[in-house]
Amino acid sequence: MQAALTIDLSAIIDNWRALDALSGPQVETGAVIKADAYGLGAATVGPALAKAGVKRFFVAQAEEAVALREALGPAPEIYNFSGLMAGDDEAIIKHGMIPVLNSATQVKAFAKAHAGHPCGIQLDTGMNRLGMEALEAASVALDIAALKPDLVMSHLACADEPLHPMNASQLAAFNAMSFAMPASRKALGATGGILLGAPFHFDLTRPGIGLYGGEPFKNARPVVQLDLPVVQVRDVLPGEAVGYGAAWVATRPSKIATVSSGYADGILRAAKGFSLYAGTTPCPVVGRISMDLITVDVTDLPAVPPILSLLNATQTVDVLAQKAGTIGYEILTSLGSRYRRRYTGA
Numbered sequence: 001m002q003a004a005l006t007i008d009l010s011a012i013i014d015n016w017r018a019l020d021a022l023s024g025p026q027v028e029t030g031a032v033i034k035a036d037a038y039g040l041g042a043a044t045v046g047p048a049l050a051k052a053g054v055k056r057f058f059v060a061q062a063e064e065a066v067a068l069r070e071a072l073g074p075a076p077e078i079y080n081f082s083g084l085m086a087g088d089d090e091a092i093i094k095h096g097m098i099p100v101l102n103s104a105t106q107v108k109a110f111a112k113a114h115a116g117h118p119c120g121i122q123l124d125t126g127m128n129r130l131g132m133e134a135l136e137a138a139s140v141a142l143d144i145a146a147l148k149p150d151l152v153m154s155h156l157a158c159a160d161e162p163l164h165p166m167n168a169s170q171l172a173a174f175n176a177m178s179f180a181m182p183a184s185r186k187a188l189g190a191t192g193g194i195l196l197g198a199p200f201h202f203d204l205t206r207p208g209i210g211l212y213g214g215e216p217f218k219n220a221r222p223v224v225q226l227d228l229p230v231v232q233v234r235d236v237l238p239g240e241a242v243g244y245g246a247a248w249v250a251t252r253p254s255k256i257a258t259v260s261s262g263y264a265d266g267i268l269r270a271a272k273g274f275s276l277y278a279g280t281t282p283c284p285v286v287g288r289i290s291m292d293l294i295t296v297d298v299t300d301l302p303a304v305p306p307i308l309s310l311l312n313a314t315q316t317v318d319v320l321a322q323k324a325g326t327i328g329y330e331i332l333t334s335l336g337s338r339y340r341r342r343y344t345g346a
């Protein structure tokens, strides 16, 4: 029996609507579904969002754009953050991918090979990851003007920290750099940028994590439920150890449930001090996480249910992330391929 990952499509759609409602009616809200919709399945999440009204989608690689086009059909726009890379021509020509060009080299190559096809421009406003700085953009200003970009965008480095001075400095840089650009639309904010307020919204926003129920969108509806089946239950005497490294030793007569799923399924071995849930009752995970298995102290349960849940409305991806010293994004995108995936809602 496989562990089951339940993905609530109506929660994703509600989260998109809630984020959309945070910006004015003239601001369009897109959807970022890179990395297979943050691990939740772009081929299902994409069409559900398109049906709910999303017209612009964002991915990180041309291969993702091609797969998404297959799922979405011809109408929605699909932008690729990595721009134009070797081998991407077919994605542009055959699948209508819109590359967000990141460098003068990409602009020149695109102008030569794909003039007349829509493109975006990414500006670097301080994150130093992708995009052109002011001088580099100026060096290809004529090419950019001729391409008439569909989109000019940049990305915020610290939007999850509302008081961080980078937010204001990147906003000022984006306003200055995009001012004279002949783009149809401008975009700066992802989930965090939407929450920073109207000056960060421009014409189009690009939420990702908030759609999938993660912080910094605190009011998100939880999207995933992860249920793990109990393989066996055993009695352990005081002084006996459980799991690799004999890292946990019972101090009382204990009942230990061994549950199917482990670090091969994205349950990070670094996670410490978390529980599996029998309904609403937390049962502490004890011992090390194995590749395929987890051991759980169920001594205090009156009866051991056949299934214990790891992710639910109480233990959200962000709660679990905190126990593993990481972020909800990494928990979601680590969820493995061995789960039986079930979609509800929508």
Ligand SMILES: *Cc1c(COP(=O)(O)O)cnc(C)c1O
Pocket (backbone or CB within 6 Å): 032, 034, 081, 154, 155, 189, 190, 191, 192, 206, 207, 208, 209, 210
């Ligand atoms: C991943 C990404 C987003 C979405 O960010 P979230 O924090 O998940 O909302 C938006 N824009 C760019 C450029 C990204 O790389």
